[in-house]
Amino acid sequence: MSAPQDRPARPATLAIDIGGSGLKATVLDPNGQMLVERIRVATPRPITPPILVDALVELAKPLPEFDRVSVGFPGVVRNGVVRTAINLDPQTFPGFDLAVALESRFGKPVRVINDADMQGYGAIRGEGVELVITLGTGMGSALFCDGKLAPHLELAHHPFHKGRTYEHELGEQARRRFTRRKWNRRVKEAIEALRTLTNFDHMYIGGGNAKRLELELPADVTVVDNNAGVLGGIRLWESEK
Numbered sequence: 001m002s003a004p005q006d007r008p009a010r011p012a013t014l015a016i017d018i019g020g021s022g023l024k025a026t027v028l029d030p031n032g033q034m035l036v037e038r039i040r041v042a043t044p045r046p047i048t049p050p051i052l053v054d055a056l057v058e059l060a061k062p063l064p065e066f067d068r069v070s071v072g073f074p075g076v077v078r079n080g081v082v083r084t085a086i087n088l089d090p091q092t093f094p095g096f097d098l099a100v101a102l103e104s105r106f107g108k109p110v111r112v113i114n115d116a117d118m119q120g121y122g123a124i125r126g127e128g129v130e131l132v133i134t135l136g137t138g139m140g141s142a143l144f145c146d147g148k149l150a151p152h153l154e155l156a157h158h159p160f161h162k163g164r165t166y167e168h169e170l171g172e173q174a175r176r177r178f179t180r181r182k183w184n185r186r187v188k189e190a191i192e193a194l195r196t197l198t199n200f201d202h203m204y205i206g207g208g209n210a211k212r213l214e215l216e217l218p219a220d221v222t223v224v225d226n227n228a229g230v231l232g233g234i235r236l237w238e239s240e241k
């Protein structure tokens, strides 16, 4: 017998996107549709693991009921444990088991992966080599082959222009320091450098600063909606451990 129409389909997934400037969340139905508009609060500063966990619990309070939690974290994460958090607090986060901490607060299963990897799941079509980059406080990247996530590469911190990294040249600090024209030129150079590196079939650009792009993108590069940061929350349970 099919479920009554008025009961939300299960499992419902609380999808959280942790960013350097904002914490965003929504609840997704099993098809990845948002049950409510994505909500956002500013990332508390200074931030430490307990402050982050408290802020996420607060953030989820007004949202509909959920059965599991997917989290995109802005750094390297292995098995739910944070390894790096350059744009949050590089001192207090490494070694913090964010998945376990959130499981004990939410009382629900939690999966945590890199924010760009989660965003990528929400953006890709699942065909060929697809590269996703995110332009926000930092610069995120995720690579997929036929929908399967490749091991996470921290392209952000790889040298790109005169010994400076992608994040130095494309991140929020650079965007503020450079003229619009110069920042856009750097994005264009990055697209071509990343094309040479990965031979992508398609590239997606997401993140809060994607809306600031003012350049003609090649036909195989598209800007994705900022909601992609949370929409990837479903695929995490299909493809990740």
Ligand code: BGC
Pocket (backbone or CB within 6 Å): 020, 073, 074, 075, 076, 084, 086, 087, 114, 115, 116, 134, 136, 137, 138, 139, 140, 141, 154, 156, 167
């Ligand atoms: C981090 C990445 C992250 C990106 C976007 C970078 O500084 O090293 O892991 O995906 O920022 O948040």
